[in-house]
Every structure is written in structure tokens, then in C-alpha cells.
Amino acid sequence: MANFLAIVLLFLISAFSCADSTNSSSQNCILTPDWHMFVINGLSNEVIIAHIRDEYGRPQCEHCPMSPGVSFSWYFCPFGEWYYGDFTRGSTQKTVQLYSKHIQNFCGHKFLLGTEHCYWLVKPDGFYVAKKNLSISDPNWSYESPWI
Ligand SMILES: *[C@@H]1O[C@H](CO)[C@@H](O)[C@H](O)[C@H]1NC(C)=O
Ligand SMILES: *[C@@H]1O[C@H](CO)[C@@H](O)[C@H](O)[C@H]1NC(C)=O
Numbered sequence: 001m002a003n004f005l006a007i008v009l010l011f012l013i014s015a016f017s018c019a020d021s022t023n024s025s026s027q028n029c030i031l032t033p034d035w036h037m038f039v040i041n042g043l044s045n046e047v048i049i050a051h052i053r054d055e056y057g058r059p060q061c062e063h064c065p066m067s068p069g070v071s072f073s074w075y076f077c078p079f080g081e082w083y084y085g086d087f088t089r090g091s092t093q094k095t096v097q098l099y100s101k102h103i104q105n106f107c108g109h110k111f112l113l114g115t116e117h118c119y120w121l122v123k124p125d126g127f128y129v130a131k132k133n134l135s136i137s138d139p140n141w142s143y144e145s146p147w148i
């Protein structure tokens, strides 16, 4: 019985950490588009731990394990707060500003309605951003910052 429970638990944990997930639904922002921000683990065989929060420390994703190829996303209205990601890969840690004035300009179309999409890709040499979900090997990801 205990073994059975352990297996079920392992299954639940792996199902949770392997699935793409979204922590929030569309916000229906007023006079601005919704923003839908994605973070994708583009490492080929390493799990990263992502802690995604706003500038006041309120988490979107609290220490989420992300398997290779998995994404996490959330929606927000584009005023008020900036967002940060604290990423752990083995013994390396890095904080990246995931939503900033620069990223607003980079990904935004200045729509008044609808949804702006923005994608972050975590790679062995650092963090990349794109307006579209490019394939992991696409050269058009824009390099933003190294791991260290
Ligand atoms: C989802 O985001 C809310 C804040 O919008 C936060 O309170 C909650 O802990 C987050 N869920 C996870 C799984 O991190
Ligand atoms: C991005 O595109 C890949 C295929 O290139 C797909 O497998 C993946 O689910 C997509 N991710 C998101 C967050 O849309």
C-alpha cells in the first residue's frame, strides 16, 4: 500500500513538473492588451527551478521545477509591476528581469486590445527572448543575458 501511494505520488509530481502550465487566465485588461508571458526551458537535459515573481515579491510560480522543453506562462495587465525570474540550474543562480521597459518595447505591438505574447528561452549560454514561439534552434532568438 505504501509503495502504491509512493508510485502515485511520484506520478503526480512528475506529471506536474513535466506539463506546460499557466498560472493565470486572461485578465481582460482595460484600455491595454493583456500580456501573456512564457518561459521555456530550452536546455536539452537539465531541470531548472524557476521562481517567478513581481517586483513586490508576489509569486507567479513558486520554485517550479521545469523539465527540458517545458514552459510556464502567466497573464498580466501591462502597468503597475515589473516581473523577475530567479532561475537555478545546478549550483548556478541567476535573476533576470522578465518584464521591463525594454521587454515591453521589444515584444509589444502597442495594441489597445487583444493579447501581446512574449517568450523567454533558457539555453546553456543564457536567456533569450522573442515575440513568437520560435523553435529552440531558431537563430532569431534575441540574446538578453548570460547565466553568470
Ligand atoms: C500563482 O500566482 C498567484 C499570484 O497571482 C500566487 O499567489 C500563487 O502562489 C501562484 N501559484 C503557483 C503554483 O506558484
Ligand atoms: C512552442 O513551439 C513548440 C514547437 O516548436 C511546441 O512544442 C511548444 O509546445 C510551443 N510552446 C508554447 C509555449 O507555445
Ligand SMILES: *[C@@H]1O[C@H](CO)[C@@H](O)[C@H](O)[C@H]1NC(C)=O
Residues within 6 Å of the ligand: 138, 139, 140
Ligand atoms: C530571422 O528573421 C529574419 C527577419 O525577420 C527573417 O528574414 C529570417 O527568415 C528569420 N530566420 C529564420 C531561420 O527564421
